[in-house]
Amino acid sequence: MNKIIDLNIQEKVYKSKKSQLSILNNFKLEVYAGEKISIVGESGVGKTTLLNILGLLDVNYNGTYTLFGSLTDDLNASQLAQWRNQKIGFILQESALINSLTIEDNIKLPLLYAKSGEKYKSEDFENITNAIGIKSILKKKPLECSTGEKSRAVFARGVIMKPQLILCDEPTASLDVDNKERIVSLLFKMNQDFNTTIITATHDLEVANRHEKVIHLERRA
Ligand SMILES: Nc1ncnc2c1ncn2[C@@H]1O[C@H](COP(=O)(O)OP(=O)(O)OP(=O)(O)O)[C@@H](O)[C@H]1O
Ligand SMILES: [Mg+2]
Numbered sequence: 001m002n003k004i005i006d007l008n009i010q011e012k013v014y015k016s017k018k019s020q021l022s023i024l025n026n027f028k029l030e031v032y033a034g035e036k037i038s039i040v041g042e043s044g045v046g047k048t049t050l051l052n053i054l055g056l057l058d059v060n061y062n063g064t065y066t067l068f069g070s071l072t073d074d075l076n077a078s079q080l081a082q083w084r085n086q087k088i089g090f091i092l093q094e095s096a097l098i099n100s101l102t103i104e105d106n107i108k109l110p111l112l113y114a115k116s117g118e119k120y121k122s123e124d125f126e127n128i129t130n131a132i133g134i135k136s137i138l139k140k141k142p143l144e145c146s147t148g149e150k151s152r153a154v155f156a157r158g159v160i161m162k163p164q165l166i167l168c169d170e171p172t173a174s175l176d177v178d179n180k181e182r183i184v185s186l187l188f189k190m191n192q193d194f195n196t197t198i199i200t201a202t203h204d205l206e207v208a209n210r211h212e213k214v215i216h217l218e219r220r221a
Pocket of ligand 2: 169
């Protein structure tokens with residue numbers, strides 16, 4: 001089995017002028033290619049922080065992280081950026097769409113950053129936007145869309161590069177039952193078709209339990 005993630009966090013500290021918060025104490029995570037893992041735990045426990053670390057968005061913590069066989073400390077800024085663009089798909093709580101671009105251009109944005117679009121096929125765009133029911137909003141701008149429509153666009157942008165690893169933060173939070181099902185089905189289909197590794201933070205236990213492994217984050221003193 002191909003281990004793609006080996007993370008050992010001693011602690012992550014958030015410091016402000018008056019206080020200091022230490023979370024993810026002695027947290028360890030090993031993930032193998034193609035696994036589907038969910039992360040649950042009360043609000044504030046550190047799920048989003050963990051996804052940011054896993055996605056190389058936050059490198060400011062005590063610990064070691066081996067991703068795709070490389071110690072992340074050894075990667076330079078351009079390698080980190082390339083991996084974030086090509087190997088990792090982000091469907092994060094804070095992912096914002098660019099308001100001046102259409103939904104279609106927002107979804108295709110990662111392709112612009114990629115040096116070569118070799119992995120990309122226009123049928124992927126068709127298939128993804130069809131599967132999650134957003135064909136009718138492709139020419140709209142984000143401000144003309146509902147919250148659920150925007151979250152589906154964020155989802156499409158996160159998977160368009162067919163990344164090896166998809167990190168999802170509450171991907172179904174603002175969706176009705178049917179659209180939630182579309183998102184989860186597409187996510188799991190990518191897992192099946194491309195052996196994509198999926199890590200999903202969620203408060204929705206029904207969604208969490210559909211992953212192979214559920215990790216419960218707990219606050220430790
Ligand atoms: N940039 C920051 N500066 C200071 N503290 C922060 C920062 N980001 C997060 N925190 C704190 O770290 C803790 C973990 O936050 P995080 O967003 O990871 O929680 P979460 O488990 O994702 O919560 P939720 O379920 O509400 O999304 C919280 O107590 C939060 O207040
Ligand atoms: Mg969060």
